[in-house]
Amino acid sequence: MPNDTDIFETLRLELRRGSLILAVLGQLRAEHYGYTLRKALADAGVEIDEGALYPMLRRLEAQGLLTSEWREEERRNKRFYRLSDEGRAVLDRLVDEWAALNTSVDAILRETK
């Protein structure tokens, strides 16, 4: 039977899952390759493991929200990602949605405190 910690951890992961895409898209307003993207997100307080990040980047690129190119940097080939025009438009809409949801949930939580 799951204990309170397991339940909290499961709910925490569910809560974070949707917002990770928003954080990744937001961070890619500036160009990054995988490793620096992960570091930048971690520095901002959003931890994401590489096993989840790289397939997500591929998926977002396949959906046309990101563009990427291979370039040499620090003596190694790296794949740089950046938000596409379509990605920027989708991100703007998602940010509005996020803000509205945040306001609503905040209001509910304040009322029930």
Added chain:
Amino acid sequence: MNDLIDRYLAAVGRELPEKQRADIVAELRDELLSTIEAREEGLGRAMTEKELVAELRAFGHPLAVAGRYRRVQHLIGPDVFPFWWAGLRAALTIVTAIYVTIFVLTVVGAGGLSPGLDGMIPDLSWALVTTFGAVTLFCMGMERWGKVGDLARWSPAQLPPAGEKTRGRFELAVEVIGGVVMLAWWFGLFRFRDVAPSGDVQLALAPVWKAWFWPIAFYFAYELAANVVALTRPGLVSLNRVLQAARYLLVAGITAGVLQADQLILVTVSARTPEEALRVHNLFETGARVGLIAMVPMFIWLAGIELWRLSRQTGQAPKPAAAA
């Protein structure tokens, strides 16, 4: 050191689609080397082999790492899962009902099933595993190529009314299979074991049953069809009630017709006196007649109940519409 990384990335690469393999592996190599360099910078020395092994293990099992790039991440997703579960329960119920029927037939049948037929029937465990596989494969296909809407086409009006006592799926499945057996028996494809209490008494159906052969054959076919409808369309409550009521009336009518005959059963008794033979004959004849006489009002009563329920149901139907 690099050998371990190469082996790890090769293992990941083997699980990736060929078109994307080189690209993904190159990106993962950069991620791994960047992580290792950062760790070594923090440590102020090169990583040991043990530390590298721990780093690769933390990166993930090659199958898991490669698996995250696959388009298909599950065989049956949450949308199809409820249909897979319901379909599986229904299919396993039907298969179990078939095996229960086969078991009963081997007990009451004359010598059981024919060897040819017997050889065609797999073990129950094999049949259950095959059913599980078939339902799962079908739902995997729906998950991948179909539309969940195809599985989920429904209307609230087709659902059985709340609180209605309906026959269970297993009961209906057994009745359907029983219907097939009765039809096979009536057309002479299957013979029941002789139910006479002793070896010197033989029972056979009187000529009246031959005269009623086709109405009774029609009844068995009708009963089978009505049960199939009830099993596959439980939401068509009114239709099922009408079919059921008609079925009861058919039994009552046919039974009343058969009862017009003077003789229902032919009893052959060997090695007895004529008086004793007559007594045995009368015993079976009276028993059969009393049983059939009791069936007529009972089935008319059952038909009446179905029709009464139908009228109540039809009378209640407009209420929600009026309220709306």
